[in-house]
Amino acid sequence: MRDVAVVAFAQRQEPRIDTESEVEFMVPLMNEAKDAVGLTQQEIGFTCSGSSDFLAGQAFSFVMTIDGTGPVPPISESHVEQDGAWALYEAWVKLQCGEVDTALVYSYGKSSPGSLRDVLATQMDPYYVAPLWPDAFAIEAMAARLLLERGVVSEQQLAEIASRSRAHAASNPHAIRTTPKSAAEILAEDYAVAPLRPSDLPASADGGAVVVLAAGDRARGLCERPAWIRGIDHRSDAHTLGVRDLTRSMSARIAAEKAGVGTDRIDIAELHAPFSTSEAVLSTALGLGDDTVINPSGGAQAAHTMMASGLIRIGEAAQRISRGEADRAVATAASGPCLQQNLVAVLEGE
Amino acid sequence: MADEVLRAPLVLEYPFTRTTGAVIGAFLTGLREGVVLGVRRSDGSVMCPPLEYDPITSESLSELVPVSTTGTVETWTWNGAPRPQQPFSRPFAWAMITLDGADTPLLHGVLVDGPDQMRTGMRVELEWRLQREGHITDIAGFLPATESASGSPGAVPAGVEEVRSVRTPIRMEYTYTPGRALSQYLRAMKDRRILGDQCPETGQVFVPPRGVSSIAGKATLPDLVELPDTGYIESFNITRVPIKMRPDLTPPYVSAWIVLDGASVGFMGLGMNVEPEDVRVGMRVRAVWKPDDELEMSAQNILGWEPTGEPDEVIDDYSRVGRPQDAGGS
Numbered sequence: 001m002r003d004v005a006v007v008a009f010a011q012r013q014e015p016r017i018d019t020e021s022e023v024e025f026m027v028p029l030m031n032e033a034k035d036a037v038g039l040t041q042q043e044i045g046f047t048c049s050g051s052s053d054f055l056a057g058q059a060f061s062f063v064m065t066i067d068g069t070g071p072v073p074p075i076s077e078s079h080v081e082q083d084g085a086w087a088l089y090e091a092w093v094k095l096q097c098g099e100v101d102t103a104l105v106y107s108y109g110k111s112s113p114g115s116l117r118d119v120l121a122t123q124m125d126p127y128y129v130a131p132l133w134p135d136a137f138a139i140e141a142m143a144a145r146l147l148l149e150r151g152v153v154s155e156q157q158l159a160e161i162a163s164r165s166r167a168h169a170a171s172n173p174h175a176i177r178t179t180p181k182s183a184a185e186i187l188a189e190d191y192a193v194a195p196l197r198p199s200d201l202p203a204s205a206d207g208g209a210v211v212v213l214a215a216g217d218r219a220r221g222l223c224e225r226p227a228w229i230r231g232i233d234h235r236s237d238a239h240t241l242g243v244r245d246l247t248r249s250m251s252a253r254i255a256a257e258k259a260g261v262g263t264d265r266i267d268i269a270e271l272h273a274p275f276s277t278s279e280a281v282l283s284t285a286l287g288l289g290d291d292t293v294i295n296p297s298g299g300a301q302a303a304h305t306m307m308a309s310g311l312i313r314i315g316e317a318a319q320r321i322s323r324g325e326a327d328r329a330v331a332t333a334a335s336g337p338c339l340q341q342n343l344v345a346v347l348e349g350e
Numbered sequence: 351m352a353d354e355v356l357r358a359p360l361v362l363e364y365p366f367t368r369t370t371g372a373v374i375g376a377f378l379t380g381l382r383e384g385v386v387l388g389v390r391r392s393d394g395s396v397m398c399p400p401l402e403y404d405p406i407t408s409e410s411l412s413e414l415v416p417v418s419t420t421g422t423v424e425t426w427t428w429n430g431a432p433r434p435q436q437p438f439s440r441p442f443a444w445a446m447i448t449l450d451g452a453d454t455p456l457l458h459g460v461l462v463d464g465p466d467q468m469r470t471g472m473r474v475e476l477e478w479r480l481q482r483e484g485h486i487t488d489i490a491g492f493l494p495a496t497e498s499a500s501g502s503p504g505a506v507p508a509g510v511e512e513v514r515s516v517r518t519p520i521r522m523e524y525t526y527t528p529g530r531a532l533s534q535y536l537r538a539m540k541d542r543r544i545l546g547d548q549c550p551e552t553g554q555v556f557v558p559p560r561g562v563s564s565i566a567g568k569a570t571l572p573d574l575v576e577l578p579d580t581g582y583i584e585s586f587n588i589t590r591v592p593i594k595m596r597p598d599l600t601p602p603y604v605s606a607w608i609v610l611d612g613a614s615v616g617f618m619g620l621g622m623n624v625e626p627e628d629v630r631v632g633m634r635v636r637a638v639w640k641p642d643d644e645l646e647m648s649a650q651n652i653l654g655w656e657p658t659g660e661p662d663e664v665i666d667d668y669s670r671v672g673r674p675q676d677a678g679g680s
Binding site for chain 2: 018019020021022023024027028030031041054056057058064067068069070071072113114115117118119122126127128129130131132133134135138139141142143145146149193194195238239240241242243
């Protein structure tokens with residue numbers, strides 16, 4: 001295996017970005033990440049992006065966004081209709097092949113022009129489920145009820161997760177839901193989508209993220225303390241909700257095993273958990289203990305940018321390693337209803 | 351003072367009709383005939399609604415078995431205000447329901463008046479829609495049933511026509527906001543002015559402006575430049591076949607690639623006040639605008655492009671679009 005590291009990261013998340021188009025708000029981020037390591041687009045070996053045109057209803061917005069990289073003369077690039085974490089995985093594979101030494105990964109989501117809860121219904125089974133238009137919160141709420149009624153987690157535990165997210169988010173300039181609230185205060189909230197309370201839901205954001213990857217000595221030359229990707233794997237559970245056990249995540253558990261999460265202590269975990277319930281499921285699947293700080297950024301609950309939240313988890317974890325605040329971290333990315341697909345990456349400093 | 355953000359409604363519709371395959375087709379045929387079918391898996395359990403494969407073992411599945419119209423709620427949540435496309439006209443509960451005779455739950459609505467009438471484990475009975483076509487919404491929803499209620503599985507009559515396709519239209523409503531450069535372009539359009547934006551490295555002018563120079567990979571200059579409404583035809587075609595979505599266009603008509611004087615890129619426009627056979631590459635044209643009182647913040651203010659009668663443009667620099675040699679690159 002080739003040593004590959006995150007050497008630069010840039011992000012932006014806001015409740016609503018309506019004065020800039022997607023490419024307009026991504027260009028400064030791309031340049032921020034490239035400038036941080038002094039690379040021009042023509043010096044980058046491979047570029048991979050993740051986005052979905054369904055979010056803003058902009059056909060081929062991802063093609064326009066490629067213009068923002070400066071693809072003249074033509075660059076080697078690819079796109080996934082997935083969270084940017086999967087674009088990072090594709091770039092990591094490309095780096096493993098040894099063809100390139102550096103890669104630019106970016107992803108973005110502008111959900112505010114539409115109704116994300118409804119747009120996400122279109123990812124469901126097109127014959128049996130999508131025609132009923134179940135919104136994304138309702139699907140998660142049904143999984144939450146299973147978790148609670150089967151005693152996998154308690155409302156008190158969910159409130160503590162939501163409360164910690166707010167507390168951590170207070171020091172994250174990119175977070176949206178930053179007002180502290182105690183677990184008791186959260187338990188006093190009326191249900192939003194029973195049994196989920198407003199604080200259990202993600203704070204929706206528009207925004208994007210950019211990561212620069214580099215291999216071996218190239219990474220050491222670009223960054224004082226690269227965040228090395230020591231393991232990365234992604235798995236998918238079945239698409240059919242009815243055959244899944246929604247109280248646990250088999251895909252996250254297997255991906256975590258393959259990525260080597262349990263082989264040593266984990267200082268911090270950045271989990272792509274849009275709901276309090278998702279964090280409870282992921283923590284168990286990854287086997288995280290009390291010595292791991294979970295979501296020091298506040299996580300995806302504090303700011304959830306569809307298509308970028310997973311990549312942001314990797315970037316947040318990498319930044320803490322590069323700053324020397326952690327030595328070993330795990331980051332996850334999720335996609336699909338109720339954590340259907342999960343990507344797990346283990347990052348380490350040297 | 352900052353300008354107010356421009357907004358416009360945007361609707362995307364996908365009028366999909368999907369083919370069903372044998373198993374989903376049989377299930378939907380069953381619904382039309384008032385029968386619910388599941389499919390037997392290799393461990394003997396029954397999956398409902400059925401798929402032609404086992405999502406866990408990946409085995410092909412084909413043995414259809416009728417299941418009951420009564421079942422048990424596995425989990426649920428309350429949907430207070432039905433959303434526009436949901437096939438329910440009043441508040442309802444979402445529920446995962448395992449029908450008697452099946453081992454996996456299906457998602458549907460339970461038609462009760464409030465969440466206080468819902469609980470996990472409650473018994474429900476399927477309510478059929480009167481008009482059925484072979485669609486998941488042939489099930490109107492589920493109603494609470496007594497503990498002992500048990501529906502009969504029933505059987506699909508022999509010889510009925512099989513459902514082979516299903517309508518699954520998608521409609522999504524958005525509020526479009528054009529962003530920095532396009533907003534300025536649209537505002538200027540209302541004053542019959544055409545704006546472009548400029549590459550900060552090469553000075554090239556792009557119209558319509560997109561806010562980014564793909565040559566430099568940088569934001570274009572913040573101040574947009576005004577272009578004249580004259581230019582030339584760089585290329586064109588003559589359409590002789592009518593297009594269903596554009597009944598306003600009568601063939602034959604000319605679609606031309608217009609390069610404005612001072613612009614580095616062209617855009618599509620309609621040839622006007624000219625016989626298609628007379629159009630040629632290099633022909634000088636000017637914009638035909640809507641009357642002043644009909645001008646909006648829209649590129650549709652320009653109805654088309656008509657000849658100016660000037661001598662043809664001599665096009666001697668097709669390289670203007672790429673990165674100029676002196677600006678670097680390879």
